[in-house]
Amino acid sequence: MITLDILYTRVAGLQPEDLRRWIAEGYVRPEAEADAPVFAEIDVERVRLILELRDRLAVDEEALPVVLSLLDQVYALRRRLRELGTES
């Protein structure tokens, strides 16, 4: 179980106000309570991905939801394809 504190420790450079905004926008979806969110490994990597898109690839926050939405669709398709056994 990954708490806020652990998340900040594991992801260098993560600003609390950024994280709060991303959660509010639904870019990051921790489990449970608003006052004590609990993160899974996928959430940690998701936060790293967003930081990387924004800081290293200069994807600004306006474009972020578009990029994330496309990525989410691609991964949803890939998971479905794999379920159907069409990809080895």
Add this chain to the structure above:
Amino acid sequence: MADDPYKTLGLSRDATPEAIKSAYRKLARQHHPDLNPGKPEAEAKFKAVSAAHDLLSDPERRGRFDRGEIDAEGQEQRPAGYGGGYRRHADAAQGERYAEAGGFEDIFADMFEARGRAASAPRRGRDGNYRLAVPFRSAVLGATERLTLPDGQVLDVKIPPGVVTGQVLRLRGQGGPGRNGGPAGDALIELEVAEHPLYRRDGMDLRMELPVSLAEAVLGAAVEVPTPAGTLRVTLPAGSDTGRQIRLRGKGIAAAGSRPAGDLFLTLRVVVGKPDAALESFLRSWTPEHPQDPRAGLEAEA
């Protein structure tokens, strides 16, 4: 093993920091593992590009590399390049957490539907998009306007009263022909209603200014007023002043369906006209019955 970082980024050795950053971003966007899932070569390339950038974007390390003090791997620290950590999760079952709410099933269904549909299946024709200039009067009363399409075909477009600029009319079946027995597409016609020098639209009402002479204003008169539906005789009451409004019920935008017709509002404007000796001499000797300062109260509001 690492290649020359300059070569990896496609740069010469005297590249500016800006050029390094821009080359890195271009390549990183192109090869980012999350944008190329299922392509291990993209990931490898991305790592190489990231490592090259890490080395060259740090002036100190770049200098040491240029002087041959460190090799292309840098060594001091593991390159901060993205390792595809997110993809490992997103590709697996827990990736469901970030599934798009709705929409995706449709994409999926579309994909298979498109694949499964035989080329011989009926296809609906394309919709055609056109623009049509509508005279002001036609928009007020309704009319049938003729639209000539680029291919020479002529469409008679029925304009209902009350249309506005930007409104789109759809003519079913007047677009491109269907294939294999499919239905024809629709013609989508965007209207552009002309302005009018006399009338101004106000919703379903029309407004116009009506000039009247001094005598007509003071004494009252029956005057002829041009309206979109034809000339009307209108009685002006005696003592009408500039700014007085006269409402001609039902003479605005024509009724359509259950919507009643709008009204035409006339706003009077008294025109004194050319100098007139008799009028001047009368006014000099004239003592008003009810003296009044038309500018009373202006001061207070200024």
